[in-house]
Structures are given as structure tokens and as C-alpha cells.
Amino acid sequence: MGKVATYGQIADLAGLPGRARLVGKALGQVPDGGWQGKPVPWFRVINSQGKISLPLASDAFNRQRTMLQDEGIVVIGAKIRLQDFQWQPDITELLFKLSY
DNA sequence: CAGTTGACTATCT
DNA sequence: TAGATAGCCAACT
Numbered sequence: 001m002g003k004v005a006t007y008g009q010i011a012d013l014a015g016l017p018g019r020a021r022l023v024g025k026a027l028g029q030v031p032d033g034g035w036q037g038k039p040v041p042w043f044r045v046i047n048s049q050g051k052i053s054l055p056l057a058s059d060a061f062n063r064q065r066t067m068l069q070d071e072g073i074v075v076i077g078a079k080i081r082l083q084d085f086q087w088q089p090d091i092t093e094l095l096f097k098l099s100y
Numbered sequence: 101c102a103g104t105t106g107a108c109t110a111t112c113t
Numbered sequence: 114t115a116g117a118t119a120g121c122c123a124a125c126t
Contacts, residue, residue, distance in 0.1 A: 007108055018121060024107035025123080045107080053107040060107080 002071025003087035004080060006048045024053065043067040050082040 007020035016022060027042040034040045043064040047053040052068075054061040056078060065075050073085050 011108085018109090019123090020108040021106065021122070022108090026107095028107055042107085047107075048109055055107095064107090 002044065002068065002073050002085070004044045004046050004068070004073060004082075004085050005087045006082075007045055007053070008048055009087070010045060020048075041067075044071075044087075046080060050080045050086075052078045052080075 007023045010023045011017060011019045014023070023045065027040070027045060030040045030042055052061055052064050052075070054064060061078070065078075068075050068080070073080060
């Protein structure tokens with residue numbers, strides 16, 4: 001089952017507290033192919049209300065909703081139940097990352 | 101230099 | 114649940 005994260009959550013983990021808007025701007029800049037050869041799963045990021053932060057009618061919106069559903073995430077309209085699908089790293093997972 | 105503008109959020113009504 | 118409001122901050126006008 002896929003999981004999603006909010007802009008604020010990503011900003012915090014990236015050491016940029018309070019800069020959720022920057023995360024959104026950054027993701028918006030990423031070309032289709034990814035960044036420097038690496039794919040970027042920008043579609044797994046949504047806003048704190050659990051909704052896709054794109055115009056309902058846009059191609060980008062439909063693209064994101066499709067990608068999320070492909071990963072098993074239930075999207076109703078633009079909304080996702082964060083209670084069920086928000087990524088919540090546990091203490092063990094975070095501690096292991098310190099060894100890099 | 102002053103305003104505007106966002107793939108944002110938290111807090112009130 | 115939905116709208117208004119006020120912070121946020123880098124990039125543009």
C-alpha cells in the first residue's frame with residue numbers, strides 16, 4: 001500500500017520548517033522525466049487537508065490522482081484520508097538513516 | 101524598494 | 114465542513 005506525505009511534512013524533514021510553499025514550488029519545477037535522471041514521485045505529496053493541491057480540471061491533477069490510485073491509495077474527488085494513507089516513519093526507520 | 105504571487109498551514113468563526 | 118484571516122518566504126513585477 002502506497003503512502004503520501006504533506007508539503008509541510010517534507011519541508012520539515014528537509015530542514016526547512018515553515019517553508020511548505022517552497023516544496024510545492026520545487027515540485028512544480030520538476031520536469032516529467034525527473035530531476036537529473038532520477039525519477040521524482042512528486043505525486044505522493046499533498047496538502048495538509050489531505051487534498052491534491054492542483055486545479056480540479058487540470059491535466060496535472062488527473063495525472064496525480066491516477067498515479068496515487070495506481071499505488072493503491074483511495075482518492076475521493078481530490079481528497080485522501082490522511083488517517084489511512086499518510087506516511088508515518090517510525091523511530092527505528094529514522095535511527096537507521098543516521099548511519100548514512 | 102514596495103507589491104504580488106503561489107502544488108502551504110494553523111487558527112478562528 | 115467551509116470560508117476568512119494571518120503568517121510564511123523566495124521569486125518576480
